[in-house]
Amino acid sequence: MAVWCYMFATGAALFRKSITLIAFLAAVPAAAEQCREDRVDIRQGGIQVSINVEIADDAQERARGLMFVEHMPQLDGMLFVYQDSPRRRSFWMRNTLIPLDMLFIAADGTVRDIHSNAVPLDETGIPSATDDIVAVLEVNGGLSEMLGLEPGAQVRHPVFSNEAAWTCD
CATH class of the missing domain: 1.20.5 (Single alpha-helices involved in coiled-coils or other helix-helix interfaces)
Incomplete structure (x- = not known):
């Protein structure tokens, strides 16, 4: 029994x-055909999803990130964009109140690494696994697993070049 x-x-x-x-x-x-500045499209396997994003593309915006945000809609996030050379990136959760997944993205729009469920307020560094990162997408903690996303997923956004794995139409 x-x-x-x-x-x-x-x-x-x-x-x-x-x-x-x-x-x-x-x-x-479903992701629309045209790219938009306020949206990141992600696809892998049979899954395709659009995430509404704020862009953090200068030092001040990147430093603030999602600090002090108490709630974020499930399909929202922040795209951190770097204009310098691709390299290893590292994040922490100082003053970040919600768990986050971090998708580390190379210049061709391919997700190289995912750090799932970063712990709120933890100041331990969270480095990328590779040294070719030009952008980092932060989404709600657990969303990557829920969608079945893994390294190799393709990301589409205007910041990625025409040589990206999935280009803007």
Whole structure:
């Protein structure tokens, strides 16, 4: 009886998680054909999603980032853009109140590394795994896993060159 109850409870939890993911994906708008400054499109496998973004492209904006934000809509984020040479990037969560996923992106728009669920207020450095990073996308913690995103996902935004894996039309 105890084994059956455990299996039922586990199955029910998996069922709820599956229904939640299906409902979430049904609500995700399909990426439009044209790139926009206020949106990042991401695709991998059969998933394609658009994230509404604020752009942090100068030192002051990047330093502030998402500090002091208490809530962020599920499909919102911030795109940190660097005009200098590609290199290893490192972030921390000083004064950041919500958990975040960090997607480290190369010049060709390919996600090289994902740091999931960065801990709010933690000042430990979170470095990229590679030294060819030109942008970092911060989204709500757990979103990458929910969408099944992994290194190799393709990102589309006007900041990436025409040599990007997925170019603006």
